[in-house]
Amino acid sequence: MKTLMTTDPTTPATEGDHGLRDAVSRKGSFVQTFKAVAWSFLGIRRSDGYAQDVSRLNPLHVIAAGILAAAAFVAGVWWLVNWIVASGVAQT
Numbered sequence: 637m638k639t640l641m642t643t644d645p646t647t648p649a650t651e652g653d654h655g656l657r658d659a660v661s662r663k664g665s666f667v668q669t670f671k672a673v674a675w676s677f678l679g680i681r682r683s684d685g686y687a688q689d690v691s692r693l694n695p696l697h698v699i700a701a702g703i704l705a706a707a708a709f710v711a712g713v714w715w716l717v718n719w720i721v722a723s724g725v726a727q728t
Contacts, residue, residue, distance in 0.1 A: 663694070666697060666701070668689075668692065668693060669693050669694070669697040669698055669700075669701045670701050670705070672685075672689040672693060672698065672701075673698065673701040673702050673705050674705065676702075677705060677709070
């Protein structure tokens with residue numbers, strides 16, 4: 637049975653622990669991470685590009701970039717709706 641994480645530092649690491657530690661220690665740049673997240677938002681990433689991203693990027697960076705990109709998207713939609721309503725175009 638493989639364990640993904642151990643909470644006790646005195647417990648020897650299992651195979652799953654090394655995989656998680658290796659993934660978190662990847663040195664992919666934050667710019668590469670944002671590019672990968674942007675491609676994911678558009679939904680047009682090729683499978684070989686996805687495989688490269690999985691092998692190079694730090695999963696914590698991907699999560700942070702995804703949250704920031706989602707927040708920027710929501711803020712952009714909110715701004716656009718307010719701008720359209722304020723311009724008077726949306727009045728009935």
